[in-house]
Amino acid sequence: MTLSEESPALDDPPVARARERRRVPLWLAIVACSVPMFMVALDNLVVSTALRTLAVDLEASTQQLQWFVNAYVLSFACLLMTGAALGDRFGRRRVFVIGIVVFTLASAGCGLADGSAQLITYRAVQGFGAAAVMPLSLTLLSQAVPERLRGLALGLWSGISGLAVAMGPVVGGAVVDGLDWRWIFWINVPVGVVAVPLILLTLRESSLPGIRLDLIGMVLAAAGLCAVVWGIVHGDTDGWTSAKVLGAFLGGAALLAAFVAWEARVPEPMLPLSFYRVRAFTLTNVVSAAMYFGVFGSLFLLAQYLQMVPQRTPFEAGVRTLAWTLMPMFVAPVAGLLSDRAGGGRLMALGLFLQGVGLGWIDVVADIDTPYSSLVAPMIVAGVGMGLVFAPTAAVVLGSVSKEHAGKASGANTTVREIGGALGIAVLSSVFVAHGSMGTPQRFIAGLHPAVWVGVAVVLVGAVCALGIPRRPRSEGADV
Template sequence: MSTINEEGVALPSAEPGAGGRAMPLWLTIAACSVPMFMVALDNLVVSTALRTLAVKLDASSTDLQWFVNAYVLSFACLLLTGAALGDRFGRRKIFLGGIVIFTLASIGCGMADTAGQLIFWRVVEGFGGAAVMPLSMTLLGAAVPARRRSLALGLWSAFSGLAIAMGPVVGGAVVDGLAWQWIFWINVPVCAVAIPLVIFVLGESKVPDTHLDLLGMVLATAGLVAVVWGIVNGQQDGWSSGRILGAFVGGAVLLLAFLVWQRRAAHPLLPLKLYRARAFVLTNLVSASMYFGVFGSIFMLSQYLQIAPHRTPLHAGLLTLAWTLMPMVIAPVAGLLTDRVGGGRLMALGLFLQAIGLAWINLAASADTPYSHLVGGMVIGGAGMGFVFAPTASVVLASAGPRHQGQASGANTTVREIGGALGVAVLSTVFARNGSYLGGQQFVDGLHPATWVGVCVVVAGGICALFIPRDVSPPAELAEEADGAAREGAKTAGLRSVASASD
């Protein structure tokens, strides 16, 4: 039997965890965060191990790109679908399914003998990750009382920061000391912990009276596949090539058809009413700009630390900890401050700190810069990331309302991933036009203009964040819709209770 909480979300009372017994906050956060950590870590680890994979699998440069891009493509393009399936069939159920698919695909990656097999299993990993990532945040938002949500999201963001921190280190350690297969097999013990934790701690949650928008799923997925494919291949094929332009035009047509359909659909995959919330729109712009500028720049920085001067992958990964560990420290603090200060102000602070950090590193970078001259910029940039993660999650959930949190989370994660893919592609293109990998000085010649592009995009995102209102609430239409669902759900639950008593 289902009950309806005060926010209009159905919670089966017979389930353990949030629906049956009170759980400690830290255990709820762990249940939502451990699977998300696994998904985020795996992608970063693969990027660090590319040179080893090239030798062990006799992979071409195109294969190496697809070891990363195959996952990005399936992951980014199915996030909306993963969130919608969770709303319809149960968020915990789809979350668990995503964990299982991701782990089985990781085993397939570890057993791959050829580049083609690895690319195939990376695509399947993306399917699982697309269910895990958006539902992780949505399940946490449903399981934690509103008064403690910002703190919980701050701690959840710290797990995300830990994945970012450990990715280069774990990748370097595996490449230097273990077989490359361990970058995938490491997910098996994580899954063994995550599945019972999720079952025991989290209660089921889903949106009542939800229907799948199948046409919307097809149009959104096809359009995103075309756009993301164009982004990840733009640097290699040339941004003005016929294939890339055709992908962008085809993707734009499909996404336009998707938007037209969403205006007419009785049960849209992505309610366009969400975009009447200024906070939601601006927060998506913040996410896209941060991932474009920061993750594109970190992609270049991680290579710079291996080239100028030459360092092993493990050594370079350890040096990035000055940057990547900071979100673990700052994100919980930012979560505590979000309700008091306002998410937009914290996001703006974070993005401006990131711009300062990137500019510092870029001005100091040379073919033989001592690490001590770079570490200050890394610390400032990493602190900036911590000030963005938790407020972004809080504002997205608050601006959508409980009934549409899954859809809002899926939309925000999609924008974020596309921003990151575009940042890596654009900054790599700027780098290739100005420098090369032939030596330290040649790399720095390309690094400087590419990083300045990242700085400009991050500053633009900070300006957008300044206009996010301090008090965030869903648009009037969504609030009325949630109230109506809550009343209808309460009425239905009452009738069921009467019927049960009569029986």
């Protein structure tokens, strides 16, 4: 199966004609877009599992351990829309490649780090690169495939994203069980070295002709999101009502309000507010936030539950999560094919409902003497549900806006998604601490049950919102 590349508006005519004659295998275009995304998504998850090893080898304090994770999360989540905007202005493939190079070099820096300060610095730089890779990966893929194959391509892309979620606890567990922690980062280097020439040979360049950078919007969005995410990641440890956390939320809200006011009056906004007049786009963002809140918050606690009841190594626990986390790899491509026919909103509603059922089922049966076999079926149900959400989300977001705005729409959705995941982990951890502790299996179970029920409630609210998504978002957002 092959596809013909479309000639971008900015290509010189001879180059455009040469590219039109060249045919690129569909699978190769999917690989070129998906492998860098997999690398970025995996690194977002794997470090959390390896924190114990990092604490010993680097003699890191508790605060430094938090920043090993938070430095990446902050720079990544806060710059996603900026990465998409830079791609629109300077060329999406160009900025995508630059993001990969930055991420790869920062990964090498992490692997060479001999102290906590160095590792934190390079983790922040990794986030800068990842913020360009993640939104532009989806945008470039949507442009690289013909319309009739877009659902399949987005489904396969989503399945690879799900594989990164699956491998995070496993790779992190392998590090804790004896593999040198530096391999978490060194493995990215050969991937980056192979990905760059593959992208240059496979994907065409595209940009928006004559667009101006919305520098004030970029600064306001990045600063506001940074303050909000900082407040989220510190809410559990510093207290949600502490002066620092409340100050971060208030400051972030003020900056984001200024961002909205600025975007409403600037001729070429970084994020067109007209997107949010499209019901499909707005509700899909709510669905994304709800899914990542419930699923990643619950998965964060359940991964620890599998280590405690009974005692298992992190690697053994990570392998046991695969019953859940591998499902999207198989379900997402099918969901992508069905998205246009069945309606993305319906599939998302079904997926979130199954996630809620799976999470609630796990919460009901989880106890200090629950055999793993009793958890497999609900894990599979939750994983199937997750796979039914991934691909339709991407399809509806891109279908809600015109092609030239695909990068901005992808960046906005990915930002909401990451904030939802960070908020889910923080809130569910706070509920857990309020009712239990890590001290004994009994105390862990006491905190686990109410925390997961919060995740179930949020996921089911997302399912209700998904029912309001129109079956054909493209007609609704045709002029956006």
